[in-house]
Amino acid sequence: MVTQAAPAEERSSRHLLDVAGLNWRSLQKLLASAGEMQQLLDSRAGGSDALRGVGVTTLFYEPSTRTRISFEAAAAALGARVTTFNVATSSVGKGESLVDTVRTLEALRSQVIVLRHERAGAPWLAARHFGGSIVNAGDGWHAHPTQALLDLSVLSRNLGDSSGYLAGRRIAIVGDLLHSRVVRSNLHTLTTAGATVLLTGPASLTTGFAEHAASFRGTAGNVQLVGNLDEALHNADAVMALRIQRERLTPGELDSLEAYRAAWGLTEARLAALSPRALVLHPGPMNEGVEIDPNVADGPRSLVLEQVRAGIPMRMAVLAQVVAEARA
Amino acid sequence: MTDLLTVNFAEHWVVDPVAELAGVASVSIIAGKIASVTWRDGEAAARACWTAGANPGPSDPTVALLPALIDLHAHFRQPGANASEDVESGTRAAVHGGYGTVALMPNTEPAADTVETLRAAIAGERHGVRLLPIAAATVGRAGTQVSNVGALVKAGAVAISDDGSPIADRVVFRAALLAAATAGIPLIEHCEEPSLTDGSEAADGLVASRLGLRPWPAAGELRAVESAIAVLRDVVTSAAPARLHLTHLSTAAALAAVRSAQGEGLPLTCDVTPHHIALTDGWIAGDRRWAWEVASGDERLAPTADAFDADLRVCPPLRAAVDAAACREALRNGTALAIGTDHAPHSREKKEVEFGLAANGIAGIETSLSVAIAAHRAGELSLATIVAALTTGPARLLGADLVGVTPGASASLVQVDLAVSWRPSRETLQGRSINMPLIGRELPGVVLLTVLEGRLAYQR
Numbered sequence: 048m049v050t051q052a053a054p055a056e057e058r059s060s061r062h063l064l065d066v067a068g069l070n071w072r073s074l075q076k077l078l079a080s081a082g083e084m085q086q087l088l089d090s091r092a093g094g095s096d097a098l099r100g101v102g103v104t105t106l107f108y109e110p111s112t113r114t115r116i117s118f119e120a121a122a123a124a125l126g127a128r129v130t131t132f133n134v135a136t137s138s139v140g141k142g143e144s145l146v147d148t149v150r151t152l153e154a155l156r157s158q159v160i161v162l163r164h165e166r167a168g169a170p171w172l173a174a175r176h177f178g179g180s181i182v183n184a185g186d187g188w189h190a191h192p193t194q195a196l197l198d199l200s201v202l203s204r205n206l207g208d209s210s211g212y213l214a215g216r217r218i219a220i221v222g223d224l225l226h227s228r229v230v231r232s233n234l235h236t237l238t239t240a241g242a243t244v245l246l247t248g249p250a251s252l253t254t255g256f257a258e259h260a261a262s263f264r265g266t267a268g269n270v271q272l273v274g275n276l277d278e279a280l281h282n283a284d285a286v287m288a289l290r291i292q293r294e295r296l297t298p299g300e301l302d303s304l305e306a307y308r309a310a311w312g313l314t315e316a317r318l319a320a321l322s323p324r325a326l327v328l329h330p331g332p333m334n335e336g337v338e339i340d341p342n343v344a345d346g347p348r349s350l351v352l353e354q355v356r357a358g359i360p361m362r363m364a365v366l367a368q369v370v371a372e373a374r375a
Numbered sequence: 376m377t378d379l380l381t382v383n384f385a386e387h388w389v390v391d392p393v394a395e396l397a398g399v400a401s402v403s404i405i406a407g408k409i410a411s412v413t414w415r416d417g418e419a420a421a422r423a424c425w426t427a428g429a430n431p432g433p434s435d436p437t438v439a440l441l442p443a444l445i446d447l448h449a450h451f452r453q454p455g456a457n458a459s460e461d462v463e464s465g466t467r468a469a470v471h472g473g474y475g476t477v478a479l480m481p482n483t484e485p486a487a488d489t490v491e492t493l494r495a496a497i498a499g500e501r502h503g504v505r506l507l508p509i510a511a512a513t514v515g516r517a518g519t520q521v522s523n524v525g526a527l528v529k530a531g532a533v534a535i536s537d538d539g540s541p542i543a544d545r546v547v548f549r550a551a552l553l554a555a556a557t558a559g560i561p562l563i564e565h566c567e568e569p570s571l572t573d574g575s576e577a578a579d580g581l582v583a584s585r586l587g588l589r590p591w592p593a594a595g596e597l598r599a600v601e602s603a604i605a606v607l608r609d610v611v612t613s614a615a616p617a618r619l620h621l622t623h624l625s626t627a628a629a630l631a632a633v634r635s636a637q638g639e640g641l642p643l644t645c646d647v648t649p650h651h652i653a654l655t656d657g658w659i660a661g662d663r664r665w666a667w668e669v670a671s672g673d674e675r676l677a678p679t680a681d682a683f684d685a686d687l688r689v690c691p692p693l694r695a696a697v698d699a700a701a702c703r704e705a706l707r708n709g710t711a712l713a714i715g716t717d718h719a720p721h722s723r724e725k726k727e728v729e730f731g732l733a734a735n736g737i738a739g740i741e742t743s744l745s746v747a748i749a750a751h752r753a754g755e756l757s758l759a760t761i762v763a764a765l766t767t768g769p770a771r772l773l774g775a776d777l778v779g780v781t782p783g784a785s786a787s788l789v790q791v792d793l794a795v796s797w798r799p800s801r802e803t804l805q806g807r808s809i810n811m812p813l814i815g816r817e818l819p820g821v822v823l824l825t826v827l828e829g830r831l832a833y834q835r
Contacts, residue, residue: 060680067585068677146727166729167576167587168683175680187731189587231587255584262581262676 061373062174062181063365066192066235071212071267074199074239078211080364081200081357088124088360096126101370103127104157106148107184108134108164113331114184114193117358118161118366125363130157145169149177158373159366162186180369188226188295193365194330195232197357198287199240201350205326206284207240214241214267219279221311222289222338223252226296229330230289234259238268246272247279248289248311251300276311280320285350287328288313288338304337313339318348326350377831379407380786386415387440387790388431390758392767393779396421397429397759402440404786407829412780428757437794441762442779443475443787443827447646447769448538448563448622448715449740451477454495455484460720460807462499462506465740468718468806470502470825470833472741473789477504478773481511482539488514488522490530497531503827507533507773512551512562518542524554533773536563538622541599543569549606556610556617561644561772563620566599566629567691576731578625578694582656585676586683589731591692593626600629604636607643620772621645623717625691627701634710644772646715646764647702649739649746650812652756656693658812659683659730666699667755685726685733686812689719703755712768714747714761716740720808738811741804746813748793748820790824797821 066074087095103122105115115131122129132152134140139148145164152160158179162170167189174181185191202218203211218237224230224246237244244263246256253272260270273279280286291307301307308314313327327339327348335341344351382404389400389412396414398421403410414421431437451465460468469477479496481487487496488511497506510532514520516539524535535555541564542548548564555562572595577583579590600621607619624630624645633645655666661679662669687693705711719736726733739746747761770777778784796817801809825833 065678144728166731168730171683172729187587228587258581259584
């Protein structure tokens with residue numbers, strides 16, 4: 048049996064490094080908290096001062112639009128002091144290491160660092176050298192916990208039972224699995240929520256995922272790697288297209304974007320195979336006309352903007368939780 | 376230099392891999408020389424005990440006396456990176472680990488491709504340790520032009536190698552093998568196919584996939600091994616004394632290829648490292664079980680707070696439990712003749728970084744005996760197997776003199792308490808760098824004394 052989590056990891060931590068190891072109760076708690084945060088955003092006050100005086104720094108070693116801005120908006124909505132660390136103009140350019148950088152930020156009274164990094168595991172290194180809380184905003188190919196949490200909140204709202212549980216639901220994820228931190232994190236949250244996940248993509252970009260999929264046996268859900276898009280879409284309740292990450296591809300991993308679209312793109316013709324109520328997701332940013340057609344992304348099935356909107360309340364919930372744990 | 380030692384080791388568990396004897400014995404040292412060895416139950420019983428694995432029984436003494444250990448593969452970083460290690464700190468670490476002889480790899484800066492650099496690599500306070508320099512197989516370890524092997528051997532080189540990288544060009548590899556054969560020494564090859572492994576971070580497999588680390592395929596080792604064997608097969612027909620040694624093999628597939636080639640009678644040997652026999656890639660996720668404690672399908676994959684420890688970044692990478700099992704089997708069945716530490720110290724600056732940006736290497740010379748003893752205590756390796764792999768095996772490869780626990784010989788011995796444990800820490804480790812994933816872990820086997828050439832080199 049694959050052990051998904053040692054019991055000790057079920058206890059909350061002052062960091063959010065990963066969703067691997069979080070049980071359904073922990074996920075539910077975050078979903079409920081995000082719901083409350085949404086109410087707060089919708090209220091006349093538009094926020095709270097729960098994190099007043101708390102220094103939150105976004106430290107992004109890779110470019111980002113929605114993740115960084117939604118973290119900053121989330122922190123501001125809770126009254127935190129928000130600092131954007133500009134890696135390009137900082138001492139990082141002079142060779143300052145990640146460890147030195149987080150120690151410096153601690154000395155400058157940051158209590159929370161929201162870290163994005165191009166290397167897997169960087170948040171674990173940061174967490175070992177930082178007295179406050181590290182929130183992983185994406186580490187290399189490895190994990191993107193808050194994306195998976197907001198995807199779960201959207202799917203639970205649209206497809207879940209009264210508790211948001213996804214038992215019996217089939218979620219297809221298509222594209223570049225190899226380089227995708229989004230799929231790696233979504234596999235944890237979706238299987239913990241009881242869903243069946245169908246993975247597919249070109250062989251060069253799904254290397255290792257047969258064994259990877261099999262390692263989720265023993266979870267509440269189920270993961271299968273299938274050979275083509277039509278098989279993945281069959282009976283799917285939702286399909287998530289992953290971005291072709293041109294910056295991470297090595298020569299030979301992809302023939303051409305046209306060939307990719309023909310085999311793996313979410314086109315209107317392709318979606319005709321789906322049930323009429325099946326939903327479409329994309330973590331963004333989209334290569335429209337490659338992995339997803341514009342009229343699909345903007346179409347009636349699309350949850351893409353709902354995903355973006357779900358980012359702020361979920362990141363509020365995460366920030367509130369890690370700060371509460373750090374204070375406890 | 377301390378005085379020549381006079382001491383009586385009464386009723387120890389003595390293992391002599393040279394004479395192939397083991398059992399309870401009393402060894403008396405007078406003025407640095409072994410004056411007498413008295414086997415309590417007689418030599419015939421000691422011979423039978425060696426053949427049965429040299430394992431002490433429950434009522435036998437727990438303090439063992441072994442020949443001082445030999446490492447065929449270490450990096451003392453001198454010249455060029457003395458901030459990470461040098462001869463003084465490296466030999467201090469070695470005697471703490473029970474070693475009396477250490478062969479040093481030539482990937483210094485500059486590479487040990489000249490007589491001057493070869494000598495510089497072993498200069499300094501040695502704490503009584505015998506240092507055997509290995510010369511660079513090619514100029515600058517660049518893989519294009521074979522070094523002046525004759526001159527380097529005359530200056531003391533016991534082997535040639537471009538360790539740290541393979542000699543990728545097969546024509547140059549062949550020429551290096553021939554040059555080594557002519558000089559009567561082995562070529563030690565680091566088997567890696569760079570086109571398959573460039574930029575990779577962890578062994579291809581479930582752990583790398585789950586942790587999003589760039590995969591280092593097993594084929595990256597196997598292809599290089601197969602290709603090296605093909606060249607060796609070709610060369611031995613024309614150059615009889617050619618000897619090829621493949622260092623730090625890590626995969627079941629590569630070890631099977633070596634075993635098969637040895638079956639053909641090719642002059643081929645190999646070694647495995649302490650970390651590849653005892654650790655798995657699961658350690659990168661934070662699973663701290665010994666390799667023999669992990670059943671297939673029982674991997675613990677959710678990263679713990681200890682995950683992504685850059686001290687676990689090593690080349691070749693840590694692998695699955697089945698590969699670690701294959702490394703131990705290779706020691707048992709003789710495919711691998713040695714445990715080589717690949718002691719690779721690195722400064723904090725090179726290791727306290729993101730996993731994929733960290734320098735490769737584990738500083739393991741002070742813990743390798745304990746790791747081997749851990750495998751022994753788990754029933755994985757007999758004491759005879761580990762002692763041979765740490766003494767006679769590497770001596771055979773390097774042509775190094777090794778006297779056993781032999782009356783009349785100058786005493787080079789290590790006294791180790793098999794029943795006591797210790798914890799490696801910044802305080803207990805003697806080397807300059809502590810890039811070592813076993814920090815804080817309780818390890819069996821405490822070195823009490825290391826005696827080299829009749830003098831005390833280390834005392835706990």
